[in-house]
Amino acid sequence: MYALGTHLLIELRECNTKILSSLKEVQNILISAAKVAEATIVEVAFHEFNPFGISGMVIIAESHLSIHTWPEYKYAAVDIFTCGDTLKPDKAVAYLIEKFQSKNPSIVELKRGIISASNKKLPHKVCKEDIRNSESVSADLENESRQPAFSINQKFF
């Protein structure tokens, strides 16, 4: 079925505890994974917990990556939610497994936003041509693509 988004739920077990415990390393790896996927990063937020554990998110123009680490269990839960046909989330998955040194990873892929009962392909990035072909999109949209316009948080890139 055609969907607006692809959501990879990545279970990284038996990782390197030291890496999972480092705010700097976890952040660098997730940001690099977004770049490996050829995503456009627009927001980054990470948080370190006491006594251990990191949570972080990278908002990309094409949706997001998130991570939560449990160094005490050598485990991290990573999500890669992407839209459109141009990204390479599979490359990001391989990169994450390698960098966190996971000896027992697993991945589930889900479709998000299956909203056309007739399985019609709906444009993610609304452009003029798409609008002409899509009755469901307001005709008064004139911008060529869905680009970052404004953010609440300060940009890091």
Added chain:
Amino acid sequence: MYALGTHLLIELRECNTKILSSLKEVQNILISAAKVAEATIVEVAFHEFNPFGISGMVIIAESHLSIHTWPEYKYAAVDIFTCGDTLKPDKAVAYLIEKFQSKNPSIVELKRGIISASNKKLPHKVCKEDIRNSESVSADLENESRQPAFSINQKFF
């Protein structure tokens, strides 16, 4: 099976387009949803796209909430990832459906971090008592709970 996290994947179809298009409203609703779930908010980041669409995330001490809106399709993909036994993500789901006026919502619940082959309950918030009962947790941890310690982004709350 016992898991470290519970992940709700929420498909909000046939929502109110105007609400899905408003950065302020989407942000307020997601933050309020976190509060309805009785979560502890530690980071917030939202982004508005041109010509339309909002992406946002709320990192909570117990994991995260995220949202991506497609006003042109009256659709939003929301995720609520929680850890521990004390939160009320079900209340947040009902709140989100009401506030976005979704006429056709659906929810999938997944377990994240099933890491004990013997289905042993592993403590999310590592406290002294848990450590005594868990061989997998380093014995030198002395803090009573997994509390926010440091954040890369400025706190909003």
